[in-house]
Amino acid sequence: MAKLKIEDLEKIADDYKRKMTVREGGGRVKVTVHMGTCGIAAGAREIMNTFVSEIEEKNVKDVILTTSGCAGLCSEEPMITVEVLGQAPVKYSKLTPEKAKKIFEQHVLQGIFVKEYALSIGSEKVQ
């Protein structure tokens, strides 16, 4: 290993940022994939994998990905909840990997929620 320069400290910290975001449970956006039996049967794992590879490919460091159980709307699975810090959580339903990619690019990265796939914002239904 080479001798560190002061700039290298920042570089190492930046490389580790994603890991630390997960460890600290912080992050700008939290994506929850509903992984009840219904969700898994409907393909939640594929949705999860899509998010994992998107995060990796685009080198995003401030998003945390987590799972939860069934949300009670089994017919709408696979579902996810996207929570941008300081905003109401948005639930998306009947997802496919393509839809998930679009949500990731628009909502997670740019903060523009994808109306056509959304089921509800906070406790309100999207018409």
Add this chain to the structure above:
Amino acid sequence: MKTYRIQLMVCTGTGCVSNHAFDIKSALEKEIAKHNLQAEAEVVTTGCNGFCGAGPILVVQPDGIFYQTLKVSDIPFLVEEHLLKGRPVKKLMYVPPKEKAPIPKMSEIPFFSDQTLIALRNRGMIDPENIDDYIARGGYKALAKALTSMTPDEVLQEIKKSGLRGRGGGGFPTGIKWETCKKAEGSTKYVICNADEGDPGAFMDRSIIEGDPHSVIEGMIIGAYAIENVREGYIYVRMEYPLAIKRFNIAIEQAKEYGLLGERIFDTDFSFNIYVRRGAGAFVCGESTALMASIEGKPGEPRAKYVHTVEKGLNDCPTCLNNVETWANVPQIILKGADWFSSIGTGDVTHDPWGGSKGTKVFSLAGKVNNTGLVEVPMGITLRDIIFKVGGGIRDGKKFKAVQTGGPSGGFIPESLIDLPVDYEELTKVGSMMGSGGMVVMDEENCMVDMAKYFLKFTQEESCGKCIPCREGTKRMLDILERITVGKGREEDLDLLEELSMMIVESSLCALGGSAPNPVLTTLKYFRDEYIAHVRDKKCPAHVCRQLLTFTIDPQICLEIGHGCGMCKKNCPDGAIIGETKKVHYIDPMKCGKCGICYDVCNFEAIKVE
């Protein structure tokens, strides 16, 4: 770098390791592989989380779910439920005493939420054997700041201004110590980290080293830079801490590879190296002069301090010795500033360095308290808050009696003083001391005479024998205490104990002898009644000193409920129990050896103790 959506933080402090934390880790890895989750979940080993009573501990991030007292057999279910299906497992979570609902999140458990972390800032967040983890949490930034934008004098002034005081026992202002060493004459100077933690029940320094060794190393480098003419530093750590020694060595190697130790650090003119020296585990070697003698290869005995070690210490050169926790505080002070540090704590240190206690203190909470473990709390917090809020109160709903602070050199603090703020001066005022931070909680079932005897026995055995007051004095005191606990005490013994104590305090060579009588003095002061019960009535109110107990059998219970079962008679080693099966049994007091076996074996609680 690989993306993991889950980080499984397995605590591998000594407490959890001895409860098979590494088996938990392998089981987790095996189950993760079985479910094909290797790409999603990473298992990380961390240092001590502090909640040692609940070990082995696992924290699942990013949700911060806290699992406790895990067994290898719990892991398959945990991985399947939580990691695969996203359903945290309630039955493995922490449940507060006397409550039923578990608290899933670590941050919401009172033990953790009521703490303020400075020295333990990376607790459970980093792998102590990976320097990058430390750097990712802001490590070595303080060193970079000090070396490139501050002069040695400015660093020193910052530490002085912060009000940081020694965390190892005496509470000497760190800035003043550094300044004296800096001003002392000599072209070769040393800094030393005292990791010879020896108090019974104290393990905070060990946990800091095991969990975050780089924080200590960074502190030492900054100290060496501020004091100037320091090219070498030593870490004196006891042999009984093998994991701490291992992690220190790994950390030093990694720091050297990165050029954070060695020649021309960060391309400045400043060069510095650290060496680990192992002690053989003598308690007295925590004393500065004995410690330095031991590093020099001489017998670990203290010397009289007409000349302080900051003037003439290791190899007769000016030496600055600070404790593990003190060094670990330094980087944070440099990074966040003296004003931030001094905003936490008590008093005012702007004009008088002894004017207050600043920052936080790590305590190892042990004894009869629900949440045993390591806690870092702001100075000025009351003993009540530590014991009842963070500590979760007394075990089994018993009554609080006293708390012993400062290890064997400290004293006992009774219930009437439980609202005392934790602060160097306040603790000294009541006859105890901050010490290194041991805190042993006692309930109504502890005999204060017996406890005082326990602590004095420890210091007596650890007395190096160089000076007579400590060597002989503590031995005589122990003889007297021994005599009191077996019912041969005399009333004048209490005055004799006080007289001997005063003599030992005044004439001992070092602080070991100077503070050894504290447990006896404070119990005599606050629990004199208990001593009097022992010497005058020959009774032990807490039913601890067996020789002072009288065992009798309640004839009614024995006959009517137990039907004279004869269990006691069969087990009595002294043949002191008279009676026949189905008839009442009696204890012959002349033959009774007071072993208590009858009490333990009676199924009907017919044996009465007084």
